Amino acid sequence: MSSNISTAQANTGAIKSTSWRDYYEITKPRVVALLVLTALVGMCLSTPGVIAWQILVPSILGIGFLSSAAAAINHIVDERIDSVMGRTHNRPVATGRLDPRNAALFAMLLAVSGFALLYSLVNPLTAWLTFSGLVGYSFVYTMYLKRATPQNITIGGLAGAIPPLLGWTAVTNEIHANALLLVLLIFTWTPPHFWALAIHRKDDYAKVNIPMLPVTHGVNFTKTQILLYTVLLFVVGLLPYLVGMSNWLYLVGASALNIMFFVYAWKLKFNATEKTAMDTFKFSIVHLMVLFIVLLLDHYLLPLN
Ligand code: HEM
Numbered sequence: 673m674s675s676n677i678s679t680a681q682a683n684t685g686a687i688k689s690t691s692w693r694d695y696y697e698i699t700k701p702r703v704v705a706l707l708v709l710t711a712l713v714g715m716c717l718s719t720p721g722v723i724a725w726q727i728l729v730p731s732i733l734g735i736g737f738l739s740s741a742a743a744a745i746n747h748i749v750d751e752r753i754d755s756v757m758g759r760t761h762n763r764p765v766a767t768g769r770l771d772p773r774n775a776a777l778f779a780m781l782l783a784v785s786g787f788a789l790l791y792s793l794v795n796p797l798t799a800w801l802t803f804s805g806l807v808g809y810s811f812v813y814t815m816y817l818k819r820a821t822p823q824n825i826t827i828g829g830l831a832g833a834i835p836p837l838l839g840w841t842a843v844t845n846e847i848h849a850n851a852l853l854l855v856l857l858i859f860t861w862t863p864p865h866f867w868a869l870a871i872h873r874k875d876d877y878a879k880v881n882i883p884m885l886p887v888t889h890g891v892n893f894t895k896t897q898i899l900l901y902t903v904l905l906f907v908v909g910l911l912p913y914l915v916g917m918s919n920w921l922y923l924v925g926a927s928a929l930n931i932m933f934f935v936y937a938w939k940l941k942f943n944a945t946e947k948t949a950m951d952t953f954k955f956s957i958v959h960l961m962v963l964f965i966v967l968l969l970d971h972y973l974l975p976l977n
Pocket residue numbers: 702703706707710759813825828829830832833858862865866869957960
C-alpha cells in the first residue's frame with residue numbers, strides 16, 4: 673500500500689513539475705532556428721548593402737518570437753493527438769507536465785512582444801505579415817487543414833515558407849517578386865520534407881485519424897508525389913539564377929543539392945530500405961539549411977550589378 677502511494681506521488685511529481693525546458697521545447701527551437709535563418713537570408717538578399725543592427729535585431733527577435741508562439745499554440749491545440757502518437761507523446765503539454773493555460777500565457781507573451789517589436793521598430797507591414805504566418809500555422813493549418821485534407825501541408829506550408837518575405841519586407845517595406853521566389857523555394861521543398869517523415873510515421877497518424885497523404889492515398893502514391901516535388905524543386909531552384917537574382921555559385925550549389933534530394937527520393941520510391949524515409953527527411957533539413965547558406969555566400973562573394 674505504502675509503496676503504491678509513493679509510486680503515485682513520484683508519478684505526480686514527475687508529471688506536474690514544470691521546468692523552463694518545457695517552455696523551451698514547445699517553441700520547436702530547431703524549426704524556429706531554421707525559419708529565422710531563412711528570414712535572415714531574405715533580409716540580406718533584399719539589399720546590396722549591410723543591414724543596420726537597429727533593423728536586424730528587432731526583426732530576428734520579432735520573427736523568432738512570433739514563430740515560437742505559433743509553435744507553442746500548435747502544442748496546445750494538438751494536446752490530445754500528441755499524447756497518443758509515439759513521436760510526440762512525451763511533449764510537455766501532451767504529458768501534462770506543462771499546464772495548457774500556462775503554455776497559452778507564454779504563447780501570448782511571445783506573440784505580443786514579437787508583434788510589438790516588429791510594429792514599433794521595424795514596420796507594420798512586416799508585423800502584420802508575420803502575424804498572418806502565426807494565424808496560418810496555428811489556426812488554419814493546425815486547427816483546420818491538418819484534420820481536414822491530405823493536402824494539409826501543401827496549403828499550410830505557406831505559413832512556414834513566408835519568413836524570407838518577412839526578412840525582405842523588414843528591410844525594404846515592400847513585397848518584391850524576388851522575395852516571393854524564395855518563398856516559392858520553401859513552399860516546394862515542404863511536401864517532400866514532411867511526407868518523408870509521414871511515411872515513416874504513417875501508423876501514428878492513422879491511429880489519431882489525421883488524414884496525412886500516406887494514410888489516405890498509400891505509401892506508394894506518396895513516394896511518387898515526393899519524387900515529383902523534387903523535380904519541381906529542381907526547376908524552381910533554377911529561377912533565382914534565371915531572373916538574375918543570384919549568381920553561378922548559387923546555381924551550382926542549388927542544382928547539386930536538388931539533384932541529391934532527387935536521388936534520395938528516387939531511392940525512396942524504387943529501392944527503399946527501412947530507414948530510407950527517415951534518411952530523406954533528415955536530408956531535407958540539411959538541404960534547406962545549406963541552400964540558404966549558399967544563397968548568402970553567393971550574394972556576398974559574387975555580387976550582381
Ligand atoms: C507545413 C509545413 C511543415 C510541416 C507539416 C513540417 C513537419 C515537420 C515535422 C512533423 C517535424 C518533426 C518534428 C519533431 O519530430 O518534433 C519537422 C521537423 C523539422 N522541420 Fe518541418 N515541417 C514543415 C515546415 C518546415 C519549415 C518551413 C521548416 C524550416 C524552414 C522546417 C524545419 C524543420 C526542422 C529544422 C525540423 C527538425 C526539428 C528537430 O529536429 O527538432 N519545417 N517538420
